[in-house]
Amino acid sequence: MVKLAEWRGKELFRKYGMSLPRGRVVRSADEAKAVTESGEVPLPCVVKAQVLAGGRGKGGAVRFASTPAEAAEAARAILDMEFKGEKVKELLLEEKLAIGRELYVALTLDRSARLPLLMASPQGGVEIETVPDDQIVRIWVHPFAGLSGWQKRRVIKFLGLTGGPAKTMDTLLEQLWRTFHLEDGELAEINPLAIVGDRIVALDAKVIIEDDASFRHPEYADIRDDRTPLEEIAREEGIAFVQLDGNIGVIANGAGLTMATLDALQQFGGRPGVFLDLGGTDDPAKVTQAFLLMAKARPAAVFLNVFGGVTRCDTVAKGLVEAMKQVPANERFPLIARIRGNNETEGIAILREAGVISMRELEESAKAAVAAGNGGAR
Amino acid sequence: MSVLVDAETRVLVQGITGHQGTVHTVQMQKFGTQVVAGATPGKGGTTVEGVPVFDSVAEAVQKTRANATCIFVPAPYAKDAFFEAADAGIKLAVIVTEHIPFHDMLAMYHYGQLRGARIIGPNCPGIASPGKAKVGIIPNVVFHPGRVGVISRSGTLTYEIVSGIKDVGLGQSTCMGLGGDPVVGTSFVDALPYFEKDPETDILVLVGEIGGTAEEEAAEYLRHNFTKPVIAYIAGRSAPPGKRMGHAGAIIARGRGTAQSKREALESAGAQVANFPYEIPTLVKERLAAGPAR
16 A cells, blocks of 8 residues: 655646646755745645645644745744654645535445546545545446446536636546546546636645555655564565564464454453464464564564465475574574474474474463463563 | 255356365365356366366356356456356355455445355355365365364354364254355355254354444344244454444444344344354254253
């Protein structure tokens, strides 16, 4: 999931011809002063933190300025902020428009219908979750047909638009659809979408690009989301890495098995920490790679739960025992390993001989991991 | 009879010359599946593990009467691979490939609807009926012929559960892994009618996970249209909201799709929901002993 900052989302909308406030991204108070003095960003203007978390307005991360000095001051204040744990590095300065009404419009995926879903509401500028259902129009768009004329007309009527704004809205909906459809959007949301005279202007942009489509979007290669260095390494190795707040590391293969493992740990009083999901593979090289990566996260104990469907369990076990030797003595941790599948008895024997707690059943393994985690809390 | 695959299934492997394709071709053969052809553009005329490789699916179908395909080709080419299979008249495609963009999958699903081609997957372990055929990558070792049907959104967790069913002396009729991606070709609701109709299935195991509302929809279907007993399990009840747990599908959003809501929906539809995967085989056994009616 590649979440785009507001200004990046707006760049994308601009690419498809959408109308946006005049604005500029800046990274310092001096820059904020310069772009307002030069008139590149007309005054009065709004200064907005380019962070991914919502609630910027209420959180003081959006301010107004009517002079270059005020713009610089607002910029300085916001750049000093840490907004919901995220350091503010970029600001978007935009002209302040005389807004009539505020609307809501978004495109996302409806998994159950297996169709893109267009949602629009006359109640913009508030969280869509708080808007009553009868104030939201929902239109399912068939990917082969695209957004049809009748669908756009229905949305426009629902929003109560006529004349100039109705015409503009028709174009905007097409632009939003094209952004979502052609740019591999998971979400393309505009809230608020403002009526400014005959114009309709996207005041905000929330765009999420699908991760799996990265191969055709090299332009986002530099966006590192909110990943820690370890998460980054895991990503490069093709391992799903998630940091939770507990102390027991979990390595498993496959999302379902990983989740079942976490559920079991929690059920028996353990607190899962980092977990690594190898995906469907039982490739011994990947198992050991994950193990070494896990060691860097300094867990109190590690519970490895792998179903070996293709590779034999003894092969996976041998790889793991070799990997354990690579962890420095002062960084070692108790390992509870459960490797199921072909040759599992041999696998268990190899692990036990190397000092690993190894059992066949999930329940007893989880309990052992919880005990080890409690014993060795850091 | 079984679900979607049987002894008459003639499998084409798209991407047979890749590592995964080759490894699993051998496994499918060992399972007893008729793997009749492979297709890799530019590799026509060669063989892999005794299986003739063709440049195009159309040629493979014409020469070998393949009627199902197992797709291993990398994500950027998977859409085209499926279109080619559907255009060649293949009616069942198991797509093992992971990381296919959902926009591609939307196009594939709807194209499949037009052509009458069912997709299982993507990012799925596939389908298998012990003693008949396997299309996909579920390990052979977990199977034993029997009368327990299994539908699951998970991969390895399914292997674990299916293997547990074997360990208690039971066997499976058909096991279908749907994959956990945001858009799947076959959902629980799509799969359930086949198991309802299948005379070889006495009881169904349904393995779900958090994210989406597929289990809630399955519960609605079970309530009105399913007569056989169902044992279910939902993975991910300890998942913190908003964390992505590996599958793109496994995201909790806005209170919907939680383990709790799925569990309640399934229970109210008459399914028995296990707390842990390892409880399932015993529950199945006990339920079968109690008699067939739900």
